[in-house]
Amino acid sequence: MQRVAVVVFPGSNCDADTLDAARAAGSDAYYVWHRDTDLQQADAVILPGGFSYGDYLRSGAIARFSPVLRAVAAHARAGGAVLGICNGFQILCEAGLLPGALMRNARLKFLSRPVRVRVEAPDTPFTQSYDRGEELTLPIAHGDGRYVADAETAAMLEANGQVVWRYVAENPNGSTHDIAGICNAGRNVVGIMPHPERRNAPVLGGQDGARVFLSLEARNATQHAGDMRAVDGRHLRV
Amino acid sequence: MSAFTVEIRVMPRASLLDPQGQAVQHALQALGFAEVASVRAGKHLVVQMQAITREEAAAKARVMCDRLLANPVTEDYECSVSL
Numbered sequence: 001m002q003r004v005a006v007v008v009f010p011g012s013n014c015d016a017d018t019l020d021a022a023r024a025a026g027s028d029a030y031y032v033w034h035r036d037t038d039l040q041q042a043d044a045v046i047l048p049g050g051f052s053y054g055d056y057l058r059s060g061a062i063a064r065f066s067p068v069l070r071a072v073a074a075h076a077r078a079g080g081a082v083l084g085i086c087n088g089f090q091i092l093c094e095a096g097l098l099p100g101a102l103m104r105n106a107r108l109k110f111l112s113r114p115v116r117v118r119v120e121a122p123d124t125p126f127t128q129s130y131d132r133g134e135e136l137t138l139p140i141a142h143g144d145g146r147y148v149a150d151a152e153t154a155a156m157l158e159a160n161g162q163v164v165w166r167y168v169a170e171n172p173n174g175s176t177h178d179i180a181g182i183c184n185a186g187r188n189v190v191g192i193m194p195h196p197e198r199r200n201a202p203v204l205g206g207q208d209g210a211r212v213f214l215s216l217e218a219r220n221a222t223q224h225a226g227d228m229r230a231v232d233g234r235h236l237r238v
Numbered sequence: 239m240s241a242f243t244v245e246i247r248v249m250p251r252a253s254l255l256d257p258q259g260q261a262v263q264h265a266l267q268a269l270g271f272a273e274v275a276s277v278r279a280g281k282h283l284v285v286q287m288q289a290i291t292r293e294e295a296a297a298k299a300r301v302m303c304d305r306l307l308a309n310p311v312t313e314d315y316e317c318s319v320s321l
Binding site for chain 1: 261306307
């Protein structure tokens with residue numbers, strides 16, 4: 001069982017769904033307030049979606065200065081797993097833990113609907129229970145979802161296999177190289193614009209997002225036993 | 239120490255798509271301003287601060303921009319200082 005810290009900023013609104021999704025995957029998930037500086041021995045940290053600080057100045061720009069971000073950065077530097085979902089992705093970019101930035105959607109509208117994405121990199125802590133090239137349906141809900149990076153950075157992301165998810169069929173926000181999610185060079189810090197926590201059970205219309213959270217537990221199983229484990233009755237591929 | 243006013247202009251980098259500016263451009267053209275060739279939209283911040291010299295105020299404002307007020311990946315900025 002992995003200890004998963006879900007950071008709550010003023011304005012986070014996907015924190016409860018994220019906590020539930022991590023718990024449904026079998027993790028010992030708990031909240032950490034943004035003013036806390038102790039991650040309580042977290043194995044993984046998740047920055048959830050929402051509108052931290054009202055998206056003032058730029059999405060994620062103020063949250064980056066919350067006290068908890070120092071602990072998150074130290075955790076990331078030590079190789080600990082970090083996932084930023086939507087606003088969490090924006091915060092990780094603003095904090096310099098991921099390259100690039102997220103800008104206003106190309107057609108300006110706030111978009112809230114399911115999209116198709118392809119898993120491009122199953123070699124991260126949050127994607128290792130997926131197959132490379134697997135296509136998923138995940139919901140997006142963002143106004144500032146257009147990932148941008150200069151040509152040099154984008155080429156580096158492609159060369160190193162740091163594009164983790166890519167939009168297929170249509171690019172909803174105009175992102176560079178159809179990018180929906182990336183990881184850092186160390187592959188332990190991951191950002192995704194769609195919301196896997198909103199698609200982790202049949203009652204939510206599908207469970208394509210569940211394995212983002214199950215991947216953490218699968219890694220745990222590999223590290224500790226190297227065998228198959230069942231979480232909530234579901235056998236994990238390890 | 240003197241009080242300075244620093245006006246900071248933050249603009250989306252010229253090479254990047256500026257959908258907000260484009261939307262305003264289209265609205266102006268729809269209003270009949272056919273002569274409008276392009277619009278770019280940015281932010282204007284006014285910072286009141288204490289500093290010993292104008293140069294110190296400008297230098298501090300640039301650090302503020304680098305660290306918070308502008309995103310170095312997507313935006314450029316200009317600062318002008320007045321007493």
